[in-house]
Amino acid sequence: MNTTLIAMGIACLVVVGLIVNLGVLSLLSGAFHFLFGQPKFDILKSEGGDTSFAFGFRWNNAREPAKFDKIRLRLFNPFGSPSQVDVVSEFGAKDSDFGADVNFGPGFKDILSASGLDNSTMEIEVVSQKSGITHYFKMKTRKFLETYRAAEQTATEFNDKHGYVKTKPVYQSVTQSFIADAIPESDKPKALRIASNPMFAAEFAAGAGAGEAAVENFSVAKVWIEDGCIVCNACEGIFPEVFDVTEDNCVIRPDAPLIDGLKILEAAEACPTEVIKFDKAN
Numbered sequence: 021m022n023t024t025l026i027a028m029g030i031a032c033l034v035v036v037g038l039i040v041n042l043g044v045l046s047l048l049s050g051a052f053h054f055l056f057g058q059p060k061f062d063i064l065k066s067e068g069g070d071t072s073f074a075f076g077f078r079w080n081n082a083r084e085p086a087k088f089d090k091i092r093l094r095l096f097n098p099f100g101s102p103s104q105v106d107v108v109s110e111f112g113a114k115d116s117d118f119g120a121d122v123n124f125g126p127g128f129k130d131i132l133s134a135s136g137l138d139n140s141t142m143e144i145e146v147v148s149q150k151s152g153i154t155h156y157f158k159m160k161t162r163k164f165l166e167t168y169r170a171a172e173q174t175a176t177e178f179n180d181k182h183g184y185v186k187t188k189p190v191y192q193s194v195t196q197s198f199i200a201d202a203i204p205e206s207d208k209p210k211a212l213r214i215a216s217n218p219m220f221a222a223e224f225a226a227g228a229g230a231g232e233a234a235v236e237n238f239s240v241a242k243v244w245i246e247d248g249c250i251v252c253n254a255c256e257g258i259f260p261e262v263f264d265v266t267e268d269n270c271v272i273r274p275d276a277p278l279i280d281g282l283k284i285l286e287a288a289e290a291c292p293t294e295v296i297k298f299d300k301a302n
């Protein structure tokens with residue numbers, strides 16, 4: 021009887037010991053991740069001009085297998101000038117630690133020349149558009165600018181050091197800036213069908229009810245991508261329900277809605293390599 025009781029007591033102690041150990045291990049793992057597993061953002065030396073910004077981003081891609089393809093800088097400068105600047109740039113999707121040298125357009129110059137930086141902060145977002153993941157970093161703007169000016173390592177050197185394997189050419193597009201880029205002059209008959217292009221001003225004015233006939237929408241029977249896509253993401257940015265830009269190509273989604281022909285036309289017009297083709301429905 022006594023022997024049975026002793027055996028049961030030992031068994032209980034072993035079980036309790038196991039549970040406590042598992043709890044401690046779990047706590048240690050959480051603490052380890054908190055201390056060493058957080059994504060890291062490095063400001064690097066850009067090899068572009070004064071509208072360019074280079075950075076490095078490292079994260080645990082085994083835990084978070086996302087592809088990051090967009091960066092956003094937001095200056096909050098309540099007591100200085102300008103009081104706010106918001107710039108965004110997209111780049112080829114990266115699925116492991118990487119460095120990138122992106123172009124933010126003229127808006128970035130406003131950040132570099134901002135004055136009255138007391139209480140000014142810089143927020144940085146690194147975004148995976150497909151996975152809907154955003155990592156945020158925040159620092160004093162003075163610290164941001166000091167680090168930017170003192171940076172010595174380029175994105176290429178960063179990638180060499182961290183072993184990023186570039187699987188495709190990197191193309192960038194400035195997608196948002198407070199200051200619009202001028203529309204490039206061209207003698208080609210083809211031009212971007214956007215509201216700020218004088219060539220299409222009347223068309224957009226008509227759409228807004230300014231008196232001329234509005235452009236009629238149409239359905240599309242078939243849309244496809246020919247060879248030559250440079251995975252710039254422009255089409256997906258315009259019509260994500262139809263265009264799916266993958267790691268090295270662009271494909272049409274199987275359930276793509278083909279009733280908004282004007283939007284498909286807009287994507288085709290915006291495609292820098294003109295590989296988006298479609299047939300109108302009868």
Ligand code: SF4
Pocket residue numbers: 245248249250251252253254255256263265269270290291292293294295296
């Ligand atoms: S199809 Fe054209 S717009 Fe779309 S990703 Fe490819 S190159 Fe860019």
